[in-house]
Amino acid sequence: MKLGYLGPKGSYSYEAALSYQTHALHLGFKTFYEIIQSVEDGMIDIGILPIENSTEGAVNSVMDGLLRTSRAKITGELVLPIVHNLLGTDKSIEEIRYVYSHPQAIEQCREYFRINHPNMMLLSCESSATACVLAKEKGSGYGAISSKTAAEIYELDILGEAIQDNSFNQTRFVAISQEDEVITNQICKTSIAFSFHNDSPGSLYAVLKEFAVESINLTRIESRPAKAELGKYIFYIDLCGHQDDPEIRKVLSNIQRITNFFKIFGSYPVFTKQARF
Numbered sequence: 225m226k227l228g229y230l231g232p233k234g235s236y237s238y239e240a241a242l243s244y245q246t247h248a249l250h251l252g253f254k255t256f257y258e259i260i261q262s263v264e265d266g267m268i269d270i271g272i273l274p275i276e277n278s279t280e281g282a283v284n285s286v287m288d289g290l291l292r293t294s295r296a297k298i299t300g301e302l303v304l305p306i307v308h309n310l311l312g313t314d315k316s317i318e319e320i321r322y323v324y325s326h327p328q329a330i331e332q333c334r335e336y337f338r339i340n341h342p343n344m345m346l347l348s349c350e351s352s353a354t355a356c357v358l359a360k361e362k363g364s365g366y367g368a369i370s371s372k373t374a375a376e377i378y379e380l381d382i383l384g385e386a387i388q389d390n391s392f393n394q395t396r397f398v399a400i401s402q403e404d405e406v407i408t409n410q411i412c413k414t415s416i417a418f419s420f421h422n423d424s425p426g427s428l429y430a431v432l433k434e435f436a437v438e439s440i441n442l443t444r445i446e447s448r449p450a451k452a453e454l455g456k457y458i459f460y461i462d463l464c465g466h467q468d469d470p471e472i473r474k475v476l477s478n479i480q481r482i483t484n485f486f487k488i489f490g491s492y493p494v495f496t497k498q499a500r501f
């Protein structure tokens with residue numbers, strides 16, 4: 225079983241990949257796009273992708289990437305507490321001038337730096353683990369926003385602990401695969417996306433009404449630009465239940481009729497384990 229994650233080893237995605245499937249060949253990729261493409265091409269069995277964070281919101285490149293899939297489906301989800309630390313090779317935090325991390329991680333610590341270290345330059349790189357590699361290579365004056373696991377792997381000192389702006393910071397990851405998971409008596413969720421041909425009054429209401437009438441609970445609603453002219457959007461909804469449940473099947477087919485584009489990403493078991501902070 226080959227499982228792809230945003231690498232290298234020590235990223236938050238790596239921790240998510242390990243906790244999703246311990247016994248697998250875990251392979252680190254440079255971008256979310258490469259992970260999605262490798263699942264589409266059958267090069268790996270499962271891809272682990274961060275999709276939303278409780279502080280920063282949607283991971284846009286993953287949302288956009290999932291839209292382009294034809295074979296890969298969402299087959300699972302996982303929620304991890306995300307605790308960021310400021311790591312480096314210096315003895316004192318005052319020595320740090322440049323701090324690397326993944327853009328999502330930087331945004332999750334924005335207030336910490338604004339208040340405590342306004343002069344530090346925050347620099348984006350591929351992942352929080354790549355940030356550790358860079359901070360290690362460059363040495364004095366350079367830091368990384370990353371996890372304690374990564375501090376151990378890359379032998380960096382912890383100069384600031386739990387620096388994320390929200391102490392309950394959590395990221396939801398999804399597993400994508402071409403193969404369906406075996407679902408037995410588990411509470412499920414279904415993820416869909418849709419858009420409308422024309423911007424007309426009540427379009428979104430008509431979709432939401434379908435769920436309300438059947439008392440189907442929604443757990444997430446997002447919109448992303450359709451990458452056309454301003455005002456054109458793709459809507460993403462996560463709903464409680466499996467696409468094969470008769471009432472959900474009926475609602476989804478009604479929605480398909482009133483939308484111009486409609487896609488089901490998959491039905492998968494709801495993550496239930498309690499997050500550890």
Ligand SMILES: O=C(O)C(=O)C[C@]1(C(=O)O)C=C[C@@H](O)C=C1
Nearest residue numbers: 235236237274326328351352395
């Ligand atoms: O940079 C990493 O370590 C990642 O795995 C990426 C990522 C993300 O894109 O959301 C994963 C979890 C955290 O929310 C911050 C960064």
